[in-house]
Amino acid sequence: MSLTMYTATVPTCSRALNNLAAILEKAAAHAEIFGLLADVAGDRAAGQSGGLAAAMRDLMLTVGPAADGMIASSRRRLLAHLSAGQADGAALEMEAHLRVLHYMWRLARPE
Secondary structure: OOHHHHHHHHHHHHHHHHHHHHHHHHHHHHHHHHHHHHHHOOOHHHHOOOOHHHHHHHHHHHHHHHHHHHHHHHHHHHHHHHHOOOHHHHHHHHHHHHHHHHHHHHHHOOO
16 A cells, blocks of 8 residues: 555544544443443442443444434433423333334344
C-alpha cells in the first residue's frame, strides 16, 4: 500500500474508531443504569460485574446503534413513571424494554 493510499484511509478509520467509542460509552451507560436500578431494587448481585448489568452491556454491544432511538424513548417513559411515583408503570416499561432488547439480540447474534 502506498503512502497516499494509506493516508486516504485515515479519516475512515478515525470515524470508525469514534463510532466504536460512542457505542462502548452508550453500552457502559446502559449497564450503569441497570446497576443503579438493581441497587434501588435491593438486588446487589444483579448490579455486580458479572450480573445483569454486565449482560446488558454485552447486549447493547450486540445490538449496537440500531437500538438508540428505542432506548431513548423507553428511558423517557421510564423516568416519567418514576418521577410520577408510578412504580407499576415503571416496572411495565422496563419489562417491555427488556423484551424488545431480547428480541433485537436474538436477531443480531451470530448463529
